Amino acid sequence: MTLPVPSPISDGDRERVAELLQRACGEGRLTLEEFSVRVGAVWAAEDEAALARATDGLAPTPVVGSSTTVDKVVTVFSQSQRRGRWRLRGRGLRAVTVFGSTHLDLRHVLSGEDVIEISGACVFGEFKVIVPEGVEVELTGPSVFTNQEFRLAAVPRVPGTPEVRVRVTTWFSNVEVVSARPELPSE
Template identity: 70%
Template sequence: MGIPVPARPSDGDRERVAELLQQACGEGRLTLEEFSVRVGAVWSAESESELALVTRDIAPTPVVGSARTVEKIVTVFSQTKRRGRWRLRSRRLGTYTVFGSTKIDLRDVATAEDVIEINGCCVFGELKIIVPQGVEVEVTGVVALSSQETRLAAVPRLPGTPEIRVRVTTWFSNLEIRSRPPSLEPAIQDD
């Protein structure tokens, strides 16, 4: 008699677990980065037990710090950094930078949206957006006498992750969008 081979999870099982993860992210129990890593594990799971491990330690309630809701970031003659755990309740985030520097780290954002839209302008400033690896990013907007750089890791898109659409007009500015791998360190590290 041979050793029984565990059954591979069905696509339906994987979709149900991915939906649970998306709900946990929307409720603030997972960050976008944690969601991205876990949904990748869902689609690569070889057995039902591996699939069960993906959701076993999700907090039953939102963790501290996830209640900060942000809809707009305005920076004038200043520097703004939005990082750590924060909540995006709608699909739109406005960002306006004039003679300043704005850094938006989406790796620890809590959202249930399928699409995140970042709209705004940057005039005589700098806007840096960091996304988790495996997230699709679309960049549009007027670039006038400015620099725009998109550096995303060459990894496959993780199913179930939101698409990020950046529509920012830049005048005499620098716009940088880059992906970063999941970190084991707290998100409060400086770049």
């Protein structure tokens, strides 16, 4: 008795599934991190079964999360954190921090854009951006008496993930852009 040999898949098959996942991410059915993991599996798939597993459990409707979209974060003498599932309005986010701390965790952000742009200023503060591993990130902007730390995992870019562009003007501040593995689910 011989076992059936799985049929090979084409790049067109992979692209079709990657586009399906990208639409699901744009509609809020997948976070950026979930999309990143699934689309990586699509490009690594060697047969139809592996390709099908990349779309397993894809929710038909958006998952419960923040219905408020965010386009601006202003922090003055305080601390602001955006973590978990949250929705980005459009392509850009404006962040201003003065004598405070702003942390933006993009691992579960909902956005269907090809490029996510974060711009703003940080004066006497701390500004941190966390992205999923495998996402391309660019950090630019003038800095004066500022410590900048750019720490991305040495992993290949996951095809189909958006590019994140961070342009922040900083004075007497600490700026950190890091990639992180997926968070483990809470028990």
